[in-house]
Amino acid sequence: MTINMKNWTGKDIPIARSRGGKISVYNYEDNLIIPSRSVWPHPDIIKKLYRSNHDKDFDKTSLEALSVKLGFYCDLQSLRSEDAITWSIFGTLLYFSKHQQVQFVNSLLEIIDEKPTVQDCQIQLWTRIAHPDTLVSGGPELDFQVIGDNIVILGECKWTAKVAEKQGKQKNKNQLQLRTEYLEKYGKRIFPNINRQLVLIVGLTKPQNSVCPNITWEEACNNTQHPLKQEISRYYHWKKEFGQ
Numbered sequence: 001m002t003i004n005m006k007n008w009t010g011k012d013i014p015i016a017r018s019r020g021g022k023i024s025v026y027n028y029e030d031n032l033i034i035p036s037r038s039v040w041p042h043p044d045i046i047k048k049l050y051r052s053n054h055d056k057d058f059d060k061t062s063l064e065a066l067s068v069k070l071g072f073y074c075d076l077q078s079l080r081s082e083d084a085i086t087w088s089i090f091g092t093l094l095y096f097s098k099h100q101q102v103q104f105v106n107s108l109l110e111i112i113d114e115k116p117t118v119q120d121c122q123i124q125l126w127t128r129i130a131h132p133d134t135l136v137s138g139g140p141e142l143d144f145q146v147i148g149d150n151i152v153i154l155g156e157c158k159w160t161a162k163v164a165e166k167q168g169k170q171k172n173k174n175q176l177q178l179r180t181e182y183l184e185k186y187g188k189r190i191f192p193n194i195n196r197q198l199v200l201i202v203g204l205t206k207p208q209n210s211v212c213p214n215i216t217w218e219e220a221c222n223n224t225q226h227p228l229k230q231e232i233s234r235y236y237h238w239k240k241e242f243g244q
Contacts, residue, residue: 002065007031008231008238016062018054023242027069028076033088033231035095044091044125048076048083079243082143082159083126086202088235089220090144090155091125096227105146105153107225112200112213114151121148129154132182133169140167140178143202151196152187154179158203159217160244176201176212204240 005023007013007030014026025031028049034040041049051072055063058073066073075081093101101123106116123146131139144155156163156175164175173181179199187197201207201214221236223229 005242008033008235014065016058016066018057018062019059020057022057023079024058024066024073024077025079026065026077028074028084031076031079031081031084033092033228033235035092035228038095042091042094044094045076045087047126048087049074052078054078079239080160081243082157082161085159085217085236085239086125086143086155086157089217089226089232090123092228092232093123093226100225100227103225104223104227105148107223108200108215108220109151111215111219111223114196114198114213117150118148119150121146129182130186131169132178132185140175140182142179147191148194150194152183152191152194152198154183154197154199156199156201156212158201160204163201163207176210180212204244 002014003016004012005015013030015023016026017023049070052075054075055073058066063073066077076084093104098120102118102121105118105121109116109118123144125144126141127145128137128141129139130137142154143157146153156179167173167175167178176199183197183199191197199212201210201212202217202220203214204217206214206216217236221232226232
């Protein structure tokens with residue numbers, strides 16, 4: 001029997017529960033904010049349409065239902081997906097003007113007590129950089145990056161997951177160390193005209209004793225400078241209620 005719930009828009013959508021009781025939607029699009037009149041799917045979303053390692057968490061009937069849309073189950077269907085909220089907050093900006101993107105970036109900088117002086121920027125999701133230990137391709141994946149005229153931000157987003165440990169060539173670093181080392185070793189060479197370079201953490205709560213600046217999803221979603229401020233506020237509260 002199909003189970004329904006209302007998503008963040010109030011629309012009734014079919015869902016399935018994993019053996020552990022976690023909610024996933026039949027259609028990954030019901031778990032995202034998609035700006036109106038947009039060319040869809042965005043190229044950054046295509047990067048995330050692959051088979052999940054968590055498909056074994058569902059019984060056969062549920063997995064078959066979850067696989068109808070794409071032919072497989074993907075992580076964007078899970079309400080616990082950090083990629084889903086990363087897209088909905090940062091990815092949706094790509095459909096708006098450069099001025100609106102700059103306004104949002106500057107408002108984030110104010111939250112972390114940085115000077116909001118960005119006048120131009122480029123935003124991209126889920127890009128891999130060279131590995132700082134080996135310089136080979138396919139290194140750490142940036143959840144988002146902002147390349148501004150006077151700042152570089154490498155974003156690391158978390159929902160329920162913790163910062164991954166045992167990273168790097170010797171398995172003695174964490175995710176944040178790898179990104180920070182990349183900027184320390186090569187940031188000045190790659191961005192010679194930009195003095196401020198930072199790794200920014202976005203999470204449900206503020207991490208203790210973090211050396212990196214951080215904001216919460218609530219702070220990001222209460223940001224009045226986002227062009228979809230009403231939508232992301234509703235989306236955040238829905239996800240927080242049902243996606244933990």
